[in-house]
Amino acid sequence: MSPQNTPERQVATPTSVTSSIESNQCPECRGHLAVDEARGDTACTECGLVVEQDRVDTGPEWRTFDTGYRDERTRVGLPRTKLLHDEGLSTSIGWQDRDATGRMLTSRQRARTRRLRTWNERFRTKSARERNLKHALAEIDRMASALGVPKADRETASVIYRRALKDGLVQGRSIEGVATAALYAAVRMGTTPRSLDEVTSVSRVDRGEIARTYRYVLRELNLEIGPTDPAQFIPRLASALDISDETEHRACELLEAAKAKHLHSGKSPVGLAAAAVYAAGLLTNDHVTQADVGEVANISEVTIRHRYAELLEAQESSVTA
């Protein structure tokens, strides 16, 4: 399996590594390089020098969870060889009480075998769960970093994932799907929510699966997460657009007025927040274009138009009332 036979694996210095990978030649001994799939390294076959570490395997992984899915395999998770599969490290012990030649075992041997089976099974399932958890937590951390999610929310995400794993919710679903759902739930519960689209943009799983898994996890763990308050998006939009504190404050007032009239149910919270920022910009004479607000909020100009008209209307009638 391993291309190199040399036990010691020194690591090459970064210089000239890129070029040696391209030319497929070892910088030390001119031997040729080979990829070690199991370790994710690129190493020389002659001297064992590792020229590239932690190479990400982008190849497909085909897994099935039960016979029903065997014929409609889908891509799930990271490559099997690297993080998931146990790579032959664990052992299965047969259930038949016979030795290698097929003879029945004595009762003393049977008891001994039974104990071995029990412990072996415990070890196997325990380490499987730990691999699962390690993988998932690394994935959560990667996505959280990309989104700049605060540490407290990452903790929440990992707690949610642990609970999901304990309750067996990950079976039949991809680890990454559940990990993403846990992160999404965590940021929704925190102080700086991210939209489903934002979370999707850093996940390896498509939007639909995230949404489905999110709902599932929410229901199974009895988590109650209401609709996001649009006002929570205001500070982020404000700083991205460099608008004044006054305008920012004004935007919040507009949202308050709208909420009092229940003008916000069923609408996209981000869209509402974006419209509030735009409208507040008009009111305080520091101009932001609809295009700019839409850009940072990932909302179309059309939606901003619709919302900000409603917002101003709600504000008017509450002033006169």
Added chain:
DNA sequence: CATTCGTGAAGACGAAT
């Protein structure tokens, strides 16, 4: 010229059946 506004067709989503 840039920005804003309105429209109709089309897609996405949640709720209800």
Added chain:
DNA sequence: ATTCGATTTCACGAATG
């Protein structure tokens, strides 16, 4: 699982400044 209603988006052209 399908259907329905509301929302959002896209593409376009017109109006406004």
